Amino acid sequence: MDMNEIKEIFFQECEEQLAELESGLLKLNDGDRDPETVNAVFRAVHSIKGGAGAFGLDDLVSFAHVFETTLDCVRSNKLEPTQDVLKVMLKSADVLADLTNAARDGGSVDEARSRTLIRELEALAHGETHAAEPAAPKPVAAAPKPAEPAPVVAKPEVNDEGFQPIPFSFGDFDEEPAAKYVPTCQIVFRPNRELYAKGNEAVLLLRDLSRLGEMSVYCDMDRLPPLDKMNPEEAYFSWKMSVTTDKGEDGVRSVFEFAEWDCELDVRTIEEEVTGEAADDDEPPMQAVPFDLSLLEDGPAVSGDEEPVVSESDATAAIAAADTASKVAQVASRAAENAKAAAAATAAQASQASAAGQTIRVDLDRVDRLINLVGELVINQAMLSQSVVENDNNGVSSINMGLEELQQLTREIQDSVMAIRAQPVKPVFQRMARTVREIADITGKSVRLITEGENTEVDKTVIDKLAEPLTHMIRNAVDHGLEMPEKREALGKNPEGTVRLTAKHRSGRIVIELADDGAGINREKVRQKAIDNDLIAADANLSDEEIDNLIFHAGFSTADKVSDLSGRGVGMDVVKRSIQALGGRISISSKPGQGSVFTMSLPLTLAVLDGMVVTVAGQTLVVPLTAIVETLQPEASAIHSFGASQRLISIRNSFCPLVDVGRILNFRATQANPIEGVALLVESEGGGQRALMVDAIQGQRQVVIKSLEANYTHVPGIAAATILGDGRVALILDVDAVVAASRGQPLRQDISLAATG
Amino acid sequence: MKKKVLTVDDSRTIRNMLLVTLNNAGFETIQAEDGVEGLEVLETSNPDVIVTDINMPRLDGFGFIEGVRRNEKFRAIPILVLTTESDAEKKNRARQAGATGWIVKPFDPTKLIDAIERVTA
Numbered sequence: 001m002d003m004n005e006i007k008e009i010f011f012q013e014c015e016e017q018l019a020e021l022e023s024g025l026l027k028l029n030d031g032d033r034d035p036e037t038v039n040a041v042f043r044a045v046h047s048i049k050g051g052a053g054a055f056g057l058d059d060l061v062s063f064a065h066v067f068e069t070t071l072d073c074v075r076s077n078k079l080e081p082t083q084d085v086l087k088v089m090l091k092s093a094d095v096l097a098d099l100t101n102a103a104r105d106g107g108s109v110d111e112a113r114s115r116t117l118i119r120e121l122e123a124l125a126h127g128e129t130h131a132a133e134p135a136a137p138k139p140v141a142a143a144p145k146p147a148e149p150a151p152v153v154a155k156p157e158v159n160d161e162g163f164q165p166i167p168f169s170f171g172d173f174d175e176e177p178a179a180k181y182v183p184t185c186q187i188v189f190r191p192n193r194e195l196y197a198k199g200n201e202a203v204l205l206l207r208d209l210s211r212l213g214e215m216s217v218y219c220d221m222d223r224l225p226p227l228d229k230m231n232p233e234e235a236y237f238s239w240k241m242s243v244t245t246d247k248g249e250d251g252v253r254s255v256f257e258f259a260e261w262d263c264e265l266d267v268r269t270i271e272e273e274v275t276g277e278a279a280d281d282d283e284p285p286m287q288a289v290p291f292d293l294s295l296l297e298d299g300p301a302v303s304g305d306e307e308p309v310v311s312e313s314d315a316t317a318a319i320a321a322a323d324t325a326s327k328v329a330q331v332a333s334r335a336a337e338n339a340k341a342a343a344a345a346t347a348a349q350a351s352q353a354s355a356a357g358q359t360i361r362v363d364l365d366r367v368d369r370l371i372n373l374v375g376e377l378v379i380n381q382a383m384l385s386q387s388v389v390e391n392d393n394n395g396v397s398s399i400n401m402g403l404e405e406l407q408q409l410t411r412e413i414q415d416s417v418m419a420i421r422a423q424p425v426k427p428v429f430q431r432m433a434r435t436v437r438e439i440a441d442i443t444g445k446s447v448r449l450i451t452e453g454e455n456t457e458v459d460k461t462v463i464d465k466l467a468e469p470l471t472h473m474i475r476n477a478v479d480h481g482l483e484m485p486e487k488r489e490a491l492g493k494n495p496e497g498t499v500r501l502t503a504k505h506r507s508g509r510i511v512i513e514l515a516d517d518g519a520g521i522n523r524e525k526v527r528q529k530a531i532d533n534d535l536i537a538a539d540a541n542l543s544d545e546e547i548d549n550l551i552f553h554a555g556f557s558t559a560d561k562v563s564d565l566s567g568r569g570v571g572m573d574v575v576k577r578s579i580q581a582l583g584g585r586i587s588i589s590s591k592p593g594q595g596s597v598f599t600m601s602l603p604l605t606l607a608v609l610d611g612m613v614v615t616v617a618g619q620t621l622v623v624p625l626t627a628i629v630e631t632l633q634p635e636a637s638a639i640h641s642f643g644a645s646q647r648l649i650s651i652r653n654s655f656c657p658l659v660d661v662g663r664i665l666n667f668r669a670t671q672a673n674p675i676e677g678v679a680l681l682v683e684s685e686g687g688g689q690r691a692l693m694v695d696a697i698q699g700q701r702q703v704v705i706k707s708l709e710a711n712y713t714h715v716p717g718i719a720a721a722t723i724l725g726d727g728r729v730a731l732i733l734d735v736d737a738v739v740a741a742s743r744g745q746p747l748r749q750d751i752s753l754a755a756t757g
Numbered sequence: 758m759k760k761k762v763l764t765v766d767d768s769r770t771i772r773n774m775l776l777v778t779l780n781n782a783g784f785e786t787i788q789a790e791d792g793v794e795g796l797e798v799l800e801t802s803n804p805d806v807i808v809t810d811i812n813m814p815r816l817d818g819f820g821f822i823e824g825v826r827r828n829e830k831f832r833a834i835p836i837l838v839l840t841t842e843s844d845a846e847k848k849n850r851a852r853q854a855g856a857t858g859w860i861v862k863p864f865d866p867t868k869l870i871d872a873i874e875r876v877t878a
Binding site for chain 2: 002003005006009010012013039040042043046047050051053054056196197198199200201203204208257258261
């Protein structure tokens with residue numbers, strides 16, 4: 001793995017963190033005051049900052065830092081997460097997302113916006129400081145507290161300057177001009193027992209120190225009690241060292257960076273002449289002790305390490321052994337109740353761990369390959385069943401029984417594999433929250449987005465393709481649907497409008513509803529517009545529902561002024577088409593003054609399809625079940641000729657063009673006799689109905705979709721292919737294309753070439 | 758013998774960076790995603806040194822360090838804290854919980870390895 005791959009992981013992780021951030025903020029917005037929610041939000045920003053720092057993404061780091069600081073105020077209860085505060089934070093989350101995207105894909109962010117937010121965030125963090133001051137007379141906690149010595153520490157005067165990280169870099173000293181003489185540092189080092197308890201080790205410190213320059217060590221063992229009074233965990237030794245080094249006192253202190261707190265440390269630089277004077281003191285004489293580093297390198301444990309340090313002195317071996325023993329004992333001994341408490345805690349945590357769901361990340365290609373193979377398996381199983389049935393005249397055999405079980409098993413495998421691709425709609429719903437915020441901001445409306453059923457799962461492809469139509473619909477709902485706050489108030493409504501986005505499973509499909517509590521469809525206006533645009537006759541008698549559905553017609557927009565938001569050249573017709581491209585349907589119901597509800601019903605997967613298997617001119621075709629409204633057996637009296645070759649069928653007092661599928665697809669040269677066939681009433685993209693003529697219906701079946709483009713080439717009028725139980729390839733009809741062709745637009749190869757190219 | 762490092766961090770990015778850095782430097786690396794998992798992994802892995810993050814779900818770095826220091830078998834293992842916070846308060850808390858030393862994020866590979874070398878034999 002190289003840095004680029006890690007960076008890729010970082011951005012993936014950012015996306016997750018951003019989603020986490022947003023959902024956390026929204027929970028807070030809904031009044032959730034669970035500290036864990038605040039923590040999760042904080043962690044999300046913190047993680048992004050941490051990773052961004054590693055990759056030198058400075059813009060991201062600095063914004064995340066300000067954001068994090070403000071969140072920290074919320075986390076420490078210094079800042080109340082009011083609606084106003086959360087508004088700023090949600091916007092900040094959006095900017096953070098923009099910055100992340102900019103860092104990944106290049107491009108720029110709205111700098112003015114992020115600067116404004118940085119100011120607002122800082123104001124929140126500072127505002128809290130001022131507000132908090134009267135209550136808390138002490139300076140705010142941001143000031144570093146003086147280091148509190150741990151209770152066990154014997155001499156508290158050691159070091160109360162707190163932990164200042166001392167940059168440990170030898171490069172810092174490179175620029176110093178080479179001194180004529182190298183100064184010597186005299187160090188007194190007296191570790192407390194805490195130093196060992198925290199996993200620091202005196203011998204390692206001495207080792208590091210010896211690397212600074214020539215060093216002599218004196219070990220002070222005066223405090224060592226007799227063996228029977230010795231506490232194995234106590235620190236009895238102290239050391240005096242002198243190091244001749246050009247790293248200076250700072251260099252020496254940086255060696256003790258981690259240990260400073262748990263020891264007495266005195267570092268002094270002495271001039272060379274002074275060394276002589278110091279020697280005259282009644283201090284114990286310094287004796288040079290060879291410090292053998294090689295022993296450290298391979299030393300299996302701490303024990304034995306110290307021996308070389310002191311072995312030169314007489315009578316110290318026993319003491320060193322004793323000290324060594326203390327280290328060993330340190331590992332072994334501890335009160336039993338402590339162990340029990342720890343065990344209990346670990347057990348509790350373990351159970352918590354098992355409660356959290358475990359996941360693995362898998363390359364999508366692998367999943368798709370598996371899905372493909374399972375598709376093959378299903379087909380193979382169907383073929384096998386069929387040939388067994390054909391060859392087994394008795395009808396009952398153990399093979400048949402086994403086959404039934406196999407069939408059940410394959411179906412289960414297929415379902416489970418499909419479930420792998422299923423993802424909750426949550427990420428898309430979360431993106432909608434941002435859309436709502438932005439539009440609410442621009443339009444000056446106050447909107448609350450409520451989402452339900454975010455964990456409803458659907459195929460990943462469906463999710464990916466859902467975002468765009470949904471965004472557009474939300475824009476419409478806020479921009480056109482909801483009234484301005486003043487108007488809402490005047491109408492006795494809550495000035496804050498509500499947009500409700502829900503997802504649920506219903507009979508093997510996912511149903512997504514988008515409801516607003518706005519004005520509803522202005523039917524008079526829609527009707528007038530439709531008349532103006534020649535969509536309907538001026539005297540057409542339309543039901544309310546029919547009028548509502550007019551908004552799905554191409555190029556239809558009721559807003560008098562095309563606003564900046566919804567006027568992006570995309571109408572509800574495009575929304576409808578993209579939903580249909582996913583094998584879905586969309587409908588609207590509206591109540592004047594109470595709002596509108598858009599209902600979308602989508603297949604759970606794009607890999608299998610419920611189809612009606614039909615015969616046309618000897619060919620087997622599959623018609624997607626979602627397209628079919630009803631099937632009927634035409635009677636001679638219902639068929640009416642129209643023009644040169646057109647025919648209509650009358651269904652319950654309305655006329656519907658009759659389309660011969662075999663003729664359109666060039667399966668036959670002349671039109672079939674409608675009376676001998678079956679009509680499938682289908683609804684096409686324009687909303688109009690057509691009756692598709694086929695010769696016979698074989699039955700309904702779930703089929704595995706195989707791409708024609710990938711295996712052959714695009715065929716006009718055909719959406720895809722599948723393999724039937726008898727092993728034959730059946731084509732899946734592209735209903736919209738066939739209907740369009742029936743309107744006189746021939747199925748053109750060049751369009752399909754463009755599509756495949 | 759290779760030195761064994763246990764890293765505890767909830768960020769996939771940081772985990773991967775640690776893994777690459779440590780493996781390149783010739784360490785054996787074991788990873789956990791939060792304090793709870795860290796304590797579990799500790800039982801079976803017997804590392805020479807632990808590198809842990811502070812902000813983590815379920816059990817944060819402070820709690821994790823305390824957990825290790827309470828552990829009869831493993832309480833003497835050196836623990837380095839990875840921290841973006843350069844303020845003294847966080848470090849004090851980590852020290853009080855029993856951390857051996859710290860590494861300020863974003864770390865560069867030399868700094869990380871240097872810190873590990875400093876606390877291990």
